[in-house]
Amino acid sequence: MTNQNLYVDINVLQTVPSSNINRDDTGAPKTAIYGGVSRARVSSQSWKHAIRESFKANDITTGIRTKEAVQLLADKLNEIDTSLDEDAALVKAADIFKAAGIKVSKDNETGALLLISPGQIEKLAQYATDHDELDKKEVKTLLKSDNSLDLALFGRMVADNPELNVEGSAQVAHAISTHEVVPEFDYYTALDDLQSDDTSGAAMLGTIEYNSSTLYRYANLNVNELAHNLGESSAVQGAADFIKSFLLSMPTGKQNTFANKTLPNYVMITVRTDTPVNLVTAFEDAVASKHGYVAESVKKLEDEYQSTLRFVDQPVSTIVLSDSKYHSKLDDQAANLSELLKRVTEVLTKAVQDEDTTN
Template sequence: MTENPNMYADMYAIHSIPTANMNSDDNGMQKKVSVGGALRTRVSSQAWKKAIRDRFDERAFRTKKAVALLVRKMMDIDNGITEAEASEKAVKLLAEEVSLTKDLTTKALIMLSPSQIDNAARYALSCDSKKYSKKDVREILKKDNSLDLALFGRMVADDPALNVDAAVQFAHAFSTHRIEPEYDYFTALDDLQNKDEQGASHLDHTEYNASTFYRYANVNVNELIHNLNRNKEAGIAGTVEFIRNFVLAMPKGMQNRHANKTLPSYLMVSLRTDTPVNLAVAFEKPVIISNNEYGYTDKSIERLENEFNSTLKMVDNPAATFVLNLESDDTKVKGAVTAENLNDLLQRVSETLTKAVQDEDNND
């Protein structure tokens, strides 16, 4: 874990999504949660993190087949090695750090970056397998994390020294308002059934609803820098990339059925040095629309901004706050700068973090 002063990038979104079932339970029903005594739609943090992770150009392998990955990489590097020889080396190398089954898979999923696989393969090829050093193997598997591994962390029960503390905290998204589940009953007919046959060949139903979500996540920027070999430029770029994909990514559950890919109406990014702050309490009481009123987005944005201002009675003023609101050019957030578009907001975040890191260097 990093010992540098903290810098947190809090990000908040108000995101209206039409009919959808992005994240279902084991019965195919939309996940839900009761907040303040009112039933809400919920999308798990895991579902949204997976959607974000899938957008990264390079990402770690999350697999039990680490031996097979290592064998393939060794054979790519050295055309003269046989599969049996590579397998023997891979097993002996990985056995220094993790438990393997009789099928030569790891007992639990493990995340390994492409660079870690490449470095491990080159090390395995460079010396006799009898001379593999646990210290060397551990060092190879600890450095050169991919961005997703550095952001979301890694737990290795066999050797906690390989654990990577996540730089991201990601909340479950939930609707700002009460919901009433709705159901789609559907049938399918056999195109080739006889004319005298009646009835459908398939009957089923699925749940869906339309919701305006409150979404929140934060990045511990200095922890991310630490996880990326203490590369400050990579840490800042990684934070910006995460924010971009926080906005653009969406879980793919039943997306072909609903075509529900939308963008947030509102994004706020706040850079803090004291503590991350989740503003979910703004929606403990569900947003309610009166007679002759329609839409939850505007009232949800108003609730969020008011809650942000209220928290300033309890925490320090942020180093900087940036707002992108598709509904309005104005904001009630104290001290906030309004961005023209997403690229403008991300550029401002990058410049602010770069200056903060330079100031830390000057104070060392």
């Protein structure tokens, strides 16, 4: 795509009310110690899952993470070659994965979860139908081609055969609150509808821990790596789809209990050619306020952005989308999400075209 490095930083401030969107093993909201105080935390894995679900909801093809890839391939073989019975298709499908160096159990399951795209299943099935002998190199090549967007973004690790690994083009940070959080507990009860009126007491009682926070969320994207994984023609649109889903998605933990689905209050997207920059250091000194955290968080984030320019190259572009209640000191601002995505797409397209012209 281009010899020049091309990175996209996505910085988001988002207020979440009483919630428990990402729990630890005790059922409590995840936390982290940063700057010497406890912060609310939402794991990157949790938000990546939410992004993948957003892709599905928007009809963007996603991969399938499963131990039953053999069965998926056997089903596709049966679609293409109706003369194969189910047992023969399973044997053939297992042989294909074994040829790629992936261990298959007697139950036709892979030893670990395997992320595989529908396109890879389709191509492997067609290859197996067209060839009586399996070429290991060809099979491996097919397993690394036609990646889905989530596979291209988040990568794939195959312990059985590292040749089949896909280096992820996106990095997603654990979201943390810009301020200190103190855990709170909701004590709740439930009554039995058939309980007689003269019977007192609850049929069930319990507690749930929750907190509320202004989260700093960060992700970056290596556009060249995305082009390598996804194909040059699809990389810029893939970047736009990722940005949109990152901004609008949210993990669904305890969503029915708290109805905590909110939208970002502030977004800063920066396109760079030197290195990604996580601006979380803006909040190492936790924000303290009795009148809301977003306004001060916006100020600290933009101050940190300006400060980092002493250490890195001038970005190709920095575009801000902010809730009208919060003032941004940066000049380049988008009016709405559609405009933000359009302008980022234009910047990436131009950067790619300019580099191609000079080569």
